[in-house]
Amino acid sequence: MTTNTTIGGSTATVSQQLLDTMNGTSTASSSSSTSGTSANDLQTTFLQLLVTQLQNQDPTDPMDSSQMTSQLAQIDTVSGIGQLNTSLSSLSTQLSAGQNAQAALLIGSTVLAPGSSFAVAAASSGSGDATAQIGVSLPAAASDVKLTITNSAGQVVNTIDLGAQSAGTVPVSWTPTDATGAVLPAGTYTVSAAATTNGQAATATALVASQVTGVVQQTGGAAGLQLANGKTVALSNVAGIE
Template identity: 45%
Template sequence: MTTTSAVTNASNTSALSSANNASSAQSIENQFLKLLTTQLQNQDPSSPMDNMQLTSQLAQISTVEGITNLNTTLQSISSQMGLSQSIDATSFIGKSVLVQGNSILLGTDSTTGSTVTTPFGINLTGAASNVQVKITNASGAVVNTVNLGSMSAGIYSYDWDGKSSTGTAATNGSYSFTVTATDANGNAVTVNPLTFGQVGSVAYTSGGPVLNLGTAGTTSLSGVYKVFSTTDDSASI
């Protein structure tokens, strides 16, 4: 119900804006024509307005009207794009996504009793010869280090097995990770950590739709780096 209402309100706002712009353009045209008529009625008979002056003034009102109509058209297109984006945002509800962040959750599957973790991801801006991920616990201690080797630029997602560097099972809870990457010359390559979230709802703001991701926070549509084809089982831990 909330989504339908929000989309309807956006549509009504667009229609009202277009109507106001049309009214404004008509008002400008009426004022100009009234002024021109008054000017013609009160002109000096010995020195009447020549055709060049009349043509020039008519061209001016035509230009003003054209610009106003163009602005109205552009605003209408912008409103329609915003409405389309708002409608598209609802398709994310229930989906799992990767957004900027560096958290991993470790838990136990309530059905199978097996260890599960939320996926994590990286956004590598350039080719790297060595990519390394360090997973730390709430105290800041390094639990495991994952060497991903050489990689091309791109967005990748991974699943931690929930084990420490010694092979023992880590304690259930919240973890964080950092990523470092270097090229063949040892120079740092920019890489951003990505965290997992499940879209529970969509909020409509003046800046556009915002996806609510529960413990992962919120993000705009442009902040989504990857959408999983199906809801990941780890979303329930």
């Protein structure tokens, strides 16, 4: 129940809630049941307190207007931040929906994404004309880049020297042959990437091509692509679309 208190000898009254707020004596239970903590609630309470203070101020010692202006500005800032958070949340939801729609369009497409394992198909007529789509991603330019290919037994079958490369995605269409030029049999192979810049090791990420078979929602709402090679990659990690 809300009670009113008369201030001084005047007829002005102040609710018990405002008095408790002014004196800092309101309890947690009364605060939760009679007042809110949002920016709008704080602004309403402040304006009620302000009007009450103005009505009962000492004419010979009026309130400091600069403090009132500062307090109002602080409340407006809190209110603005709350509205901004709401807008950003709405924008994030819209972006996630757009990403999911974009990812769905990739189903059935072949994408180049971080990975190591890839399949080699049998070359027709033993001519070695089958190709494997692999590559490397470089965050910065490198003076020398190499891709190392190993078979399912862990044996190195070939090394591809790409030389100097600029930053970005470097796709490679590789004919599956060993170091002597002999055609490699069909099977599963592994690629690893290494880069150097002025003799110092640099960052390089191997890429392999695989078909998109589905779309899933990852932690945080981001879209993830399910690939035919059994991997799931974030849409943002796709380096190329074939």
